Amino acid sequence: MSFSTPMLRAASRVTISKLAAAVRARTFQRYISMKPVARISAPSTSKRWASSVTPHSTASDPAEAEALRCLEQGTAKLEEGDVQAAKSLYQRSTEIKRSASSLFNLGVTHYHLKEFDDAIAAWKESIAFQPSSPDTHTNLASAYIISPVSRPDLALHHLEIASSLSPEDPEIAFNHAAVLEATGRLEEALEKYKLSQQFGVERAAVHIRNVGAKILGQRLKQKEASEKPEE
Structure with a gap:
């Protein structure tokens, strides 16, 4: 695939763990699974990262060839x-020929270095x-979330x-649920946790129970408040 039509696939997916408490406390405990992606011609179903060499990975000019070599x-x-x-090397690649892939991978290195x-x-x-x-949006x-000024x-x-x-991506659904929970949007978080569990994230079961309990607690408090006689 040429640099003009890059395609990325499930490369450096960051999995957010225990994010709900972390966002509130501004301390982040995370398990990061990061592998680089370079260029691929189609989504890979056999692995969670992409090879930089494909049947289509040819360069049409010397500059593109050098950018690919650095990548x-x-x-x-x-x-x-x-x-x-x-x-x-990724910086050099982007200086020669900017592409989604080279910038994605450059971001991976910055992230590893806490930049x-x-x-x-x-x-x-x-x-x-x-x-x-x-994956880039994720x-x-x-x-x-992890930056010093969390957003x-x-x-x-x-x-x-x-x-x-x-x-139908279970990890995206799980991450989405975690941030929704952290920001108090519990009903939406519960829906996303259930979706992630449906597609195979077993650890979502614990969060489903916890969020369900939070929602029940909120409803009980609201009921008690509504039944409290006015003075």
Whole structure:
């Protein structure tokens, strides 16, 4: 696939864990599963990350070939755990030829290095190239949550887009539910937790019970308040 028509697939999906309490406390406990994506011609069903080499990964000009070389070398470095080297190579790739893939992967390295503002900027630009990538929207939402100045409102905005793009993705549904719960939108959170459980996220069961209990508690308080005689 050429740089002019990039397609991303389930690469550096950030899974938000225990987010409801974390958002309120402004301390974030997260389990991050991040692998790079480079370029692919179609969604992969066999693995949660994409290879940078496909039958269509040819470059039409020397500049594009150099950008692709840097992109693939950056992916190799990131897989080896050398985040700084990967970042440098991805930056070089974007300097030569900006693309959704190179910017997405650059955002991954920024995120690993806790450079959240830079990760946000890279992923926003990646979305400008490819608005239909649910993984980029999901990662951008995570960056908005984990950044020093948390923005749950913007996180919800991008999770809503990710959910609309991939409505049966269980991890997106779970992350969406977690942020909804954290912002007090319990009925909506319960719906999303149930959806994530339906599509295979077993840990959602605990959250379903907890949110259900919160909703019941709220209803009981409202009932008690309404039945309290006026003085």
